Amino acid sequence: MATRIRTTRVTLANLSPAQGSQHNPKRVGRGQGSGYGGTAGRGANGQKSRSGAGIKPGFEGGQTPITKLFPKRGFINQNARTWAPVNLDRIQYWIEQGRLTSSPENPITARELLMSGCIHDVHDGIKILGDGAEHFKDPIYVIASRASKSAIDAIESKGGKVVCQFYNPLALRDCVKGRTDRVAAAPTRREDITWYTNYRNRGYISPATLKSLGDLPFVEERWKLLATQLGAWKKQEFDVQKK
Amino acid sequence: MLSRAIGSTSRLALTPAVAYPCSARLSTATVASKLRSSIHHPPPPKQATPIQTPLFLSLTEPFKRGKGDPPPDGNVVVLDPTVFNEPVRRDILHLCTVHYLDSLRQGSANTKTRGEVRGSGIKIRPQKGSGRARLGDGQSPMLVGGGIAFGPKPRDFSTKLPRKVIQMGMRVALSVKMKENLLGVMSSLLWPCGRTKHLVHRIEALGLRKTLFITGEETPHVGLDRAIRNIPSVHLMAADKVNVYHILKHQRLVLDIKAVEYFERTLKKDTPLVPLSKLASI
Numbered sequence: 001m002a003t004r005i006r007t008t009r010v011t012l013a014n015l016s017p018a019q020g021s022q023h024n025p026k027r028v029g030r031g032q033g034s035g036y037g038g039t040a041g042r043g044a045n046g047q048k049s050r051s052g053a054g055i056k057p058g059f060e061g062g063q064t065p066i067t068k069l070f071p072k073r074g075f076i077n078q079n080a081r082t083w084a085p086v087n088l089d090r091i092q093y094w095i096e097q098g099r100l101t102s103s104p105e106n107p108i109t110a111r112e113l114l115m116s117g118c119i120h121d122v123h124d125g126i127k128i129l130g131d132g133a134e135h136f137k138d139p140i141y142v143i144a145s146r147a148s149k150s151a152i153d154a155i156e157s158k159g160g161k162v163v164c165q166f167y168n169p170l171a172l173r174d175c176v177k178g179r180t181d182r183v184a185a186a187p188t189r190r191e192d193i194t195w196y197t198n199y200r201n202r203g204y205i206s207p208a209t210l211k212s213l214g215d216l217p218f219v220e221e222r223w224k225l226l227a228t229q230l231g232a233w234k235k236q237e238f239d240v241q242k243k
Numbered sequence: 244m245l246s247r248a249i250g251s252t253s254r255l256a257l258t259p260a261v262a263y264p265c266s267a268r269l270s271t272a273t274v275a276s277k278l279r280s281s282i283h284h285p286p287p288p289k290q291a292t293p294i295q296t297p298l299f300l301s302l303t304e305p306f307k308r309g310k311g312d313p314p315p316d317g318n319v320v321v322l323d324p325t326v327f328n329e330p331v332r333r334d335i336l337h338l339c340t341v342h343y344l345d346s347l348r349q350g351s352a353n354t355k356t357r358g359e360v361r362g363s364g365i366k367i368r369p370q371k372g373s374g375r376a377r378l379g380d381g382q383s384p385m386l387v388g389g390g391i392a393f394g395p396k397p398r399d400f401s402t403k404l405p406r407k408v409i410q411m412g413m414r415v416a417l418s419v420k421m422k423e424n425l426l427g428v429m430s431s432l433l434w435p436c437g438r439t440k441h442l443v444h445r446i447e448a449l450g451l452r453k454t455l456f457i458t459g460e461e462t463p464h465v466g467l468d469r470a471i472r473n474i475p476s477v478h479l480m481a482a483d484k485v486n487v488y489h490i491l492k493h494q495r496l497v498l499d500i501k502a503v504e505y506f507e508r509t510l511k512k513d514t515p516l517v518p519l520s521k522l523a524s525i
């Protein structure tokens with residue numbers, strides 16, 4: 001018979017843990033029969049057999065440790081950004097499988113790429129790259145942090161639209177989580193402002209980009225305001241002192 | 244499901260003498276059609292889950308019938324199978340019991356170390372010359388009257404157990420009592436007269452020795468609470484204070500209707516159940 005049906009009642013007296021779920025801990029120094037009696041697994045004499053014998057981790061007995069053998073080099077750029085790359089052939093494959101859709105009302109953003117599994121981690125933002133552009137067919141609407149020139153050319157040749165938007169860590173988190181209550185911050189650093197006001201990069205606060213997008217649903221009013229405010233540097237000049 | 248659509252107060256399916264529910268209250272066509280249109284059909288689940296049938300349990304005679312209470316003859320309580328028909332898992336019950344008993348431990352055992360034993364730090368005898376072993380102060384653990392090395396210190400023995408394991412333990416414990424026919428439901432737990440002696444006679448008459456009575460009220464009925472206090476092997480508890488340990492410790496379990504509702508509200512799972520109206524045709 002396959003199972004034995006218990007007829008005894010379940011009481012406090014006949015409870016037991018699942019077989020193999022609990023293991024007795026090792027107790028050293030409790031007699032020869034345990035296998036860990038006598039020296040309790042420490043061997044005979046020597047520094048390591050003494051109580052409190054903590055040798056500093058990484059110490060190699062006086063020999064120059066491996067952490068000190070080689071010279072330090074360089075510095076770590078705190079302002080560096082790691083972009084999560086995604087190529088056009090991957091996006092095309094995802095669209096063909098039906099895992100990714102794009103329309104002017106719902107463009108492809110970091111959120112869609114992450115949820116569909118096209119990207120596994122957004123890092124500091126998404127960069128659209130142009131590898132496999134020969135397989136790319138459909139017009140798509142993408143808002144990414146960055147896009148390479150070949151990717152921009154490939155997308156626009158098929159009738160799609162690319163916009164590069166500035167995402168600080170909070171704005172990226174809100175985009176990925178789908179939160180719309182907060183306003184995404186504008187770029188403050190000079191490098192970011194000059195990059196995103198440039199039409200060559202399809203920056204979102206470049207007047208030429210906004211003109212080419214026209215009145216697509218995903219274009220926000222705020223971008224136009226920021227374009228005028230943050231693009232003012234293009235028309236400004238230093239006062240020339242008249243001698 | 245249908246009984247839920249009416250309202251949670253309809254714990255009882257009123258039936259004629261046959262202890263088999265036919266939806267007598269719902270026999271009118273207009274009521275049935277209204278209910279049919281208002282029933283919300285949830286989307287099909289992504290994982291195949293078995294569709295369970297509810298359990299039926301006849302009411303036990305209450306201690307004292309209250310005014311609005313339905314008669315126990317010919318009335319049946321409908322119980323949720325996800326709470327009262329879980330498969331038996333002794334290992335889960337073991338985990339929950341051990342967790343509860345750990346939490347009860349006082350953990351007040353204490354010993355003095357060589358630093359805490361009263362005594363001076365003077366060296367007991369010179370290092371060399373006495374022919375005996377070398378010794379420092381008189382509180383060393385090697386010496387009689389010295390401190391204890393690695394002795395117990397007051398500590399917290401409580402352990403953590405995932406909330407869902409504790410909930411599963413409650414479901415398994417209630418199901419175990421149900422399976423062993425040691426679960427009863429009374430319409431209400433009252434004892435207005437408050438005499439322990441008469442309550443003892445009533446308990447003997449009902450055959451409810453070694454029982455745990457669980458009431459769903461926030462505070463149990465005062466008269467019953469006071470009368471039951473001095474009766475050995477019989478206890479009364481509020482449903483939110485009950486543990487797996489208490490359920491297993493007592494042989495029998497008698498619940499209030501409100502206690503049944505409390506357990507079902509807090510412990511039930513969202514699996515599909517066969518609605519009551521369909522059962523009559525099975």
